[in-house]
Amino acid sequence: MSILEQTYFIRKIHPFDNLTKTQLDEFAQNLDIEYYKKNHVIQQTGEQPDKLYFIIKGLVQEKHEEEVMSIYSVNEFFDAVSIVENYSKHTFVTAQETICYTLSREIFIRILHENNQLESYFFQSISQKLNANISNEKNKELANMMVAKVKDANVHRAVIVPYTTSIYDAALTIKKEKVPTLLLKDDLGEIHIVTDSDFRQKVILNRMDYDDIVGKISSTGLIFVNENDFLFNAQFLMAKHGIKRVVVKNNEDEIVGIIDQISLSSFFATHTFSVSNAIEKAETIEELKKASQSFIKIIRSLNAKGVKIDFIAKLINQLNQKLMHKLFMITAPQELIGKSCLVVMGSEGRGEQILKTDQDNALILADDCEIEEEKLRAFTHDYTEYLVDFGFPRCEGNIMVSNPYWCRRQKEFKNLVFSWISNKTGDDFMNLAIFYDAVCASGNKDLLNEVKEYIFKVGASTQSFYMHFAKIITSFNVPLGFFDGFVFDSDDKEHKDEIDIKRGGIFILVQGIRSLSLEHKLFKTNTIQRIMELNNVGEIDDEFKQELIEAFNFLNTIKLKSNLDKLDAAKEINNYINPDDLNTMEKDLLKDSFKIVNKLKKKLEHHYKLNYV
Template identity: 70%
Template sequence: MGTQEQINFLKTIYPFDQLSKIEMLEFSENLDILYFKKNEIIQEEGKEPSNLYLIIKGIVQEKNSEEVLSIYSENEFFDPISLIENFCKHTFITAQETICYALPRDIFLKILHGNQKLERYFFQSISEKLNNNTLHEKNKELANMMVAKVKDAKVHAAVIVPFNTSIYEAAKTIKEKRVPTLLLKDEKNEIHIVTDSDFREKVILNRMSFDDSVGKISSSGLVFVDENDFLFNAQLIMSKHGLKRLVVKNYKEEIVGIIDQISLSSFFATHTFSVSNEIDKAQSLEELKDTSKAFLKIIKSLYAKGVKITFIAKLVNQLNRKLIDKIFEILAPKELIGNSSLIVMGSEGRAEQVLKTDQDNALIIADDCTLQDDEIHKFATKFTETLVEFGFPRCEGNIMLSNPYWCRRFSDFKELIYSWIMGKTGDDFMNLAIFYDAICASGNRQLLIELKQYLFKLGSNSQSFYMNFAKVITSFDVPLGFFDGFVFNSEDKKHKNEIDIKRGGIFILVQSIRTLSLENKLFRTNTIKRIKELNKLNVIDDEFAKELEEAFNFLTSIKLKSNLEKLESGKEVNNYINPEDLNTMEKDLLKDSFKIVNKLKKKLEYHYKLSYV
């Protein structure tokens, strides 16, 4: 096998794909191909190791006596730690005929210590590996930003009026159409432009008559750009000509809009701030709908730039809450304003929902609110229907305002919480878990705070309550086998060879941390913030807290990546991922994350004695 073939092989294996050209050449030139029979020992416990092995074909088991600790297969390698320590802690033996590349220890160590990225990788803890997982994959996503089209950014509507329209009528049109510019067409069918700043700087300062032709303050010599042109090219054109805006045409040479510098800056900065401002300024549901369409673009942009999932979720959650608050303000009867608390629950309440999932919301109404129940129900139904129109699907469990169970007076909610704590059914604990994650999205926050204080008081003296609350995690298995292989649900033909990353990882972690937080009476709802608080209380030690944070971030990030890819290809967004769609590094980190989740699960099982519940 020639050197180029060996280099191509190395480029498929992280972190060796990070080597420089010189390092890659030296690495490949020193590789030997070795063949091993089934059940042949490659590296023996207690001996000094001689090579780094990269598997071309076959399976190798890592054993401690007779216990199999790990399994390595095609495009994986072993055992760098043995080479670094010059001591083999375990035995590596083939499970079937195996072909490997072998790199001498001295060459590996030379390249390792000469490459900071490589050295940093092999001396990291699991949590550090998870934290530093990223940029070689993120760079691929970032490349997508460079091929964004003009039509992908915010293009203002093109409003064209006659050249001789009066200044007054033109200004009135700008206000009514809510656009920053007007296009003017003269008798020769030539196009001119006038902006809102022209009215300030030319009309007012020159004391022009409002009856004058708006054409007098317009500019000509417009520069056009095709809507399918690259966005960065539009930016170059603006810079070249010293312009603040371009007129956008489609393939038929028809004018379809105007793109300005603000739109460009907003796109490349994810325009979170401008979207937030647009929500504040919106005066109708229609205006809000247009603004909410930008959320997915923000998510894709932030993810492509390598922004951590926690920050993406936080930003999107803030925008969602602001959007929901605005919808509530527009629709709610005045008697509810200040006399109720609109709460969002579940992943939205924990600020962990990125892509829109089903609704989980409720309304706590002050006991002294004068609005009649039938009017409340009428509003609640309208609110739920409006959220559906905005892309928030109905909750399959009917946890929505339109369900009277989740829309009730303060004192009725207290009775409901009491029944949940005293109850023993799965629904009781599920409802309690959902409610504990609630945050106030609009209205009187104090109503929710008092109900949570009541919840803490009722559950404080009942250890059996926390045991039962935690028990649900025993119904879910981490999809990692005894030999570190992924475990699939053979009965689910629809998702064959796929893993439910929520059931097998995220839910177990979230519910475990939620239970510990409830027992310690934490008001925090976000899982990462709960982990930090539990760490401060010494419920979780420093290293484990760090591991949990990074495992949670990786699991939610890999889920988001999978769902963004599904959206691009028109597939259903769900919680399933196929490990074969992951690169070697991601598979490794997924296994590490599942190990951390399993460790947490065992901690909960011991802490709450779940085997006795």
Template identity: 75%
Template structure:
């Protein structure tokens, strides 16, 4: 095999793709190809290792006595830790005929210490590997920002009025259409522009007559850009000519809008601040609906920039919460405002929902609210329908304010919580888990706080409550096999050779942390924040706490990446991930994440003696 072929092989394996040209050539020139028969020992326990092995074909097992600890296959390597420590803790033996590249230990250590990135990688803990994973893939995704088009940004609507329109009518038009600029057209079809600052600086300061012609304060010499041109081109043109705005045309040479410096800057800054302001200023549901369309763009932009998943979820959750609060304020009868608490639950309550999934919400009504039940439920049904229009699908389990079960008075909710705690069915514990994750999105948050305090009090009176609450995790299996390979449930033909990353990882982690948090009476709802609180209480040690945080974030980022790819391909959002769509490093980190989840599951099984429940 040629040196170039060896280099191409190495470039597919992280972290060896981080080698510079000289290091890559030295690495390749020292590679030998070795053939091993089935059940042949490659590296023996308690011996000094000689080589780093990179598998071209076959399967290798890492064993301690007869126990298989790990399994390595094509494009994977072993065992750098043995080489660094010059001692093999385990035996590496082939499970079938295997062909490997072998790199002498001396060369591996030499290049390892010459390359900082590679050295950092091999001396990291699992949590550090997970935390530092984003750079490798995000550099490729950054290219998406470089090819963003003008039409992808917030292009203001183009309003064109006659050149001789009065200043008063022009100002009125700007206010009505909520645009910062106005275009004027004269008898010769020449286009002029007037901005909101022109009214302040030219009209007011010069004490012009409001009935005067607005054309007198306009500017000419406009520069145009096509909506399909790159945003960076727009930025370059603005910088070159010292302009604050460009007029946007389509392929038919028609004016379709105006892009200004603020819109341009906010796009590259994900324009979350401007979207938040738009929600605050919105006076109608229609204005809110237009604003909410920006959320997906924000998510894609942040993800492409390599922003950590925890920050994306926090940011999007804040926007969603603000949006729902505004919808509630615009729709709710005045008798309900201040006398109720609109709560969001599930992943939205935990601030872990990124893309809009189904609704999980409820309404707690103060016992002294003057509205009758019929009036309340009429509003609740309308509220649910409006959320559907805003892109929040109905909950398949009917966990929505439109369901009277989740829309009731404060005292009724207390009775419901008591029945959940004392109940023994799966529905009781599911409802309790959903409610425990709730946060107040609008209204009187003390209503929710009081109900959670009541939950803590009632739960403490039942010895078996936390055991039964935790037991649900035993119904879910981590999709890692005995030999560290992924386990697929191919009964679902639609998702053959795919992993349900939520059932097999995220849910087990979330439910385990939720149970420990409930037992310790934590008001926190976010899983990461709960982990930190449990760490402070010494329920989870420092290293395991870090591992759990990074495993959760990695699983969530893989799920988001898959969902965004599905959206771009016109497919439905789901919880399935095909490991073959991941690179070698991502597969490795996915396995590490599942191992951490499995470790937590075993901790819960021991802590709550789940084998006896």
């Protein structure tokens, strides 16, 4: 290959894309090419390596004794860690005929210390690399904010009334329509504007007659912007003209709304506060539905701004619970108020559901709650249907308040818990796992806490309970394999060459941490909070704690990124990702994350002696 081709090859591989032009040229000029047959040992455990390898063609396995630790393929490199430490911890063997570029250790180490970004990368831990990659990707996505359109923001509905409308009637219209401004149209067709502040400053302070014409307090000379124009242009126009709002038109030159500074600020700050406020003030189902439709905009905005996945999940979870609480208060029969507890479970209960995937909810009734069965079933049916209309899909397992199995009195839930723990079937343990993640979304939370305390009590009385509960993870395999680094389900034709990142990574981590948390009788439901609590009680050490948190965040970040792309392409969101859609570094970090999941799995197998259960 020519120097130009070698330079292009190296530049494609992270973190070598951070090399300066001079450093890149020196890399390329000092590369050699080496060929190896299948099963050739390139580097032995215990050796002092003198080369860094970049794979042009073929596969290389990293082994510890006979166990394959990792796989390296085209456009990947190995083993920088051995070069830095001047000691090879593992053996590297070709899995097929392989061609590599090689770079001497001397040149690599010298340039490593000359380049701060390169040095920082190779001296980071796995958890630090995961964290750094997430921040790097978010910075790239920040540019998306610059192409946001006016229609993407919270555009207030345009309400147009005659110029001669009385001040009193105009004020009533503002209140009725719940808009901050009114547009007025005079006999010549000219548009004027009047705001709520005009009523305060011009009407009240001047003691104007309420029957006077509202046009007298209006303003003219409006600035217009098209709904498909860039949002930053609307912001520029406001700053240029010293105004607080502009009128929005569509492509047919029709007025469709008004956007103000608050809307702009809300959008660039993800307008979380305004949505939360809208939920609190909502008095109708339709108002709640409108507020819920803003959630995806918040998610996209936070994601583009580089906000970490756990914070996005926490924020969206708070909005979801606020929405469900308000829906409950609007629709629930009076008999249930104070005598029931609406709970959300599963990923929603753990505060880890970001995009709306399904409903996992239940209703615990106080034992002395007096409500007719028919009335109760009508309410739970309607509640589920409202959430479906809001964009929360039905749960395929029918884990919803509309299912009588998940709507019962507290003593009946305790009986359920006893049967789940005693029967020890897969379905029983899955139901218990889902319920253990429950949090109160509305109502009397003591009803839920008492049932959870009962779980701890009954579980502790059964010696083999925790082992059977944790054994669920043995049914799930981490998709890390021998060939291209990942294992695919050959029987799944629909998702060929894709990985179920939930089954192969997220679930194992969640269930593993959930098992240890249940054994330690922790009330926390969020996985990261559980990891931190397990660290506090000495179950996991500081380094493993950080690895688990960063691996969990990375897996969820990759899943969210994939599903946002699917939404953009009008595809159904799911748990599948295609590794070919990831860059080289993301593939590497995905493997690192799966290694951490495997490490947790092995800990649980040893801790609970799962091979003997």
